[in-house]
Amino acid sequence: MRELHGAFTIFTLSLALVACNPPTTPTENVAPTTAVTLRVSFPGETGIRPLGTPTTAQTASVKVYDGNRLETTLRFESYSPTRTVNLKAGITYRFETSVMDMTGQEIAWGTRDHNVNGYAETVDLKFKSILGDAKLTSTPLVNGTVDVSLDVLGLPYNMPGSSGQPTAPMVPLGDFEATYTVVGGTVESSSNLGLRLRPAGIGNVTVTVQVSGLNKDHTSTILERTLTFAVTQPDPSTITGQVQNWMADKNLIASVQGNSNSNVTAVGVVGATGALDISLPDGSLATAADFNSLFTGVTWEVAPAAAQAITMFGFGLRADNKYIGDLELATRATGGQYVPGDMNAAAMVYVDRDVVGKGQSRSTTSYPTPVEQVFNFDFSLKKGWNLFMMDVKAVQQMPAFPGGPYPGQNYTLITQGNIHAVPYVPGSALPQGMNWYAKFENITDLAVEQVVDNTTPIEGNTVVHTVKVSNNGPSELSTYGMGTSVVLDLPKGLNWSYDGNCSFTSDYSGVTNGTLRCSVPTPMKGQSSTMSFRTTAEGLYSAPGNPITLTAKLDTQSYYDLEKANDLGNVIITRQKSSGSGTPTVDLRAPQVSFQMVGQLQAGLPVTLSGNVTDDGKVAKVEVYEGVHLLGTAVVNGTSWSYTWTPTTTGSFKLQAVAYDGAGNTGTTTTTAIVK
Incomplete structure (x- = not known):
């Protein structure tokens, strides 16, 4: 019996030892996880918004994939746009986002791949609106152009319990691309908001847009819409014409500025050939003024109303932001001075109501003899734009003031002038054979x-x-x-x-x-x-x-x-070094340099300019100029030189090669290059 008890004690001790030292087995290598915050940009949510969101967005479902394996599905609400999930570091996950409206209809979808870096971070989820419809609308012709607006709509929906027509939200601008085609006009600017075009003239204009974006099945789709509208009359605010005395050979382009009651505003342009394009303002520059401030010294028989919203328009010219003169409306060029005989001149006047006036002004000159000048006013202005016409009868001359700025020329005294008004619709033909002329000042070639x-x-x-x-x-x-x-x-x-x-x-x-x-x-x-x-x-x-x-x-x-x-x-x-006595020997012979013939060149392509150069000594260098601009120093090899030039613009260019010898003597040659 004592032996059995000893054996049982040994067996119990053995079990205790086994329990304290269990056998070892291999363990798995588990990757660490990190907290990643996912965010859906609902309407009204602040913070980063990689893309816009339909205004009807209420909920979103985000599926998180590791490769093709779905890890989890998360739900987001508009009032709770973020969720945090633990993901393994070093793994690239795919986040598939589906955005729904309050009816549960999917209205946006998208995916984003993102590698989890092991640090706490926030990931903004990417998606785009699903396209539903697109609409084009146009504005009336203003200043020669028409604005065509593009509205791209998402999927329509009905509020639960509503019996009205379905409504659709606007698709954010970044969720689609618009491509336009115009027949009957030219596009001046375009974007996903629409386009601005200039009709070719009276007739139909057709605008076609192709809107590319996301379809319901998550593939790309194209919506094509067409709008046709008619241009029935010229733009009432646009004046086109030709400046008769324009310096077309000088390639001069000038902006036109309207001057009204001390207000200056850009209203048009004169092109290099003298083509004039002016857009008159709508009268917003008109201010309350007294006609007596426009025409001093008039005795009125029928006085115009004391205060009217009026503006008298003159046209100034500027080039390179410098004043170069004025535009005149007359039957002939006068340079701003009256000439003997009959002539007509005009000024443009805008009034906000009908105005009549009748009167006369008189003045007297004192040099060299008293001469009376009479102007008769009799006008009836209509609401809108009018032409103030001045018919002048000039019959007498007087010599220029001694020492004046124009020796040998004569000033003309006006003995009688009649001033009346002609209602004018901008864009219509000028009356009485009038034309546009430039009165040039401060413009010349010095x-x-x-x-x-x-x-x-x-x-x-x-x-x-x-x-x-x-x-x-x-x-x-x-x-x-x-x-x-x-x-x-x-x-x-x-x-x-x-x-x-x-x-x-x-x-x-x-x-x-x-x-x-x-x-x-x-x-x-x-x-x-x-x-x-x-x-x-x-x-x-x-x-x-x-x-x-x-x-x-x-x-x-x-x-x-x-x-x-x-x-x-x-x-x-x-400079020559003085020898102290006698006359030093000086090299006075200039090097001889020439251009090889330069043909027509193409802008943007390099061309090698070359020629010959000789001197009785050593040629120091050859410089190449375009006009007065130094292009660079040529490579001289024996009696020839070369320089590589890349013209950037088209036109006619004066090229010049200047050769120097060791004594500083220079030789010059020029040629003309035509760049197409």
Whole structure:
């Protein structure tokens, strides 16, 4: 019995040892998980919204896939747009989102792949609205254009318990793409909101749109819609025509600005050929005004109402944001001055009601003898736009004031003028054979040249510089009798002296000696004026034989320059070392340089310009210019040179090659390139 008890004790102890030390088995490698917050952008929810959401969105169902295996399905509400789920780090999940309205109808759908990085993060779910319908609507013709609006709608729905017509939400702009085709007009701008087009004329215009987006079966679909509307009359606010005396050969383009009661607004453009396109305002610029402020000194027999909403419109011209004159409406070009004989002129006037007036003004000139001028007013203005017509009988001239701005010309005295009004519908034909003319001011071609009496002075010698400014026309400048500024950058290597017509500004950077601004008398059209200053060659900054370039540049800020290529006048001075006795030997022979023939070129494609260059010494370099702009330095190989140029725009270009020898002598050749 004692033996059995000992055996039982040993057996019990063995079981206890086994329980404390169970046998070991392999364990699985479980990837860590991280909390990922998913967000659906319901209407009104703040924060990041990658895409818009239909306004009828109420709930969403999101399925989370690991590959093809569905991990979980989450439900979202408009009042609770986020859910947090634990996902494995390092796995790329696919989130499939289905958005429903309050009836449970699916109205948007989309998928997004996202790799979980192991950190807590927020993922915005992507989806697009399902297309239901598209509609096109057009506005009336305004300022020559028609706006066509595009409305893209989602799936319609009925409120539960409602017996009315189904309604459909607007599809967010980022959920579709619109492509337009127009027959009978040209598109000026377009977007997913619609387009603005300019009808070709009276007749039908057809607009077709193809809207691509998401279908009910989650595939892509295209909705095609067409709108046809009729243009039955010209745009009542648009005036087109031709400016008779436009400088079509100068490729001049100008904006037209309307001037009304001190208000200035852009109203149109004059194209390079003189084609005029003006859109008159609707009268919103009209202000309460007294007719007596427009016509002073009138004795009224029938006085117009003291306060009317009126505006008298004049048209100014600007190019490169510079005033270049006015547009005149007349039977012939007058340049703003009356001429002997009969003439008609007109101004545009807008009134917000019918206005009548009758009266007379008288004035008397005192030079050289008293001459009475009489203007008779008899007008009946209709609500809207009118033409104030002035019929002038000019029968007497007087000579120009002595020393005046236009020697040899005559001023004309007006002895009688009749002013009446003609109702005018913008866009209709001008009355009495009138045309548009430009009264140009502050627009011409000024050219500058610079010559020196010695291009190779010995150190310490004085050089006389003469700057010549020529007015090549076609008009005078308002600065006539005053001056035109010429700016000279004074390089190192020259000392200078100047008279009272110049002012000097130091260059504290030390790159140049400074800037000299000189006033040259502004010449009349077809004439020139000059000024001179002196420099002295010095040896501090320039070694003998090194060329020094002095540039004279026109300051064109106060006028519009028709030809900018001749606004620079360069001279090159090469200082010679004095030998102390006798006359030094100086190389005065310029290198010979030529262009090989340049044919028609194509914009955007590189072309190799080349030619020959020779000198009795060594050619130092060849520079290539387009107009006055330095393109670069050519490669010189023996007696030939070459340079690769890529023209970026079309047109006619003046190309120039300038060759330098070791003594600073220069040779120049030019050619013309036509770029298509």
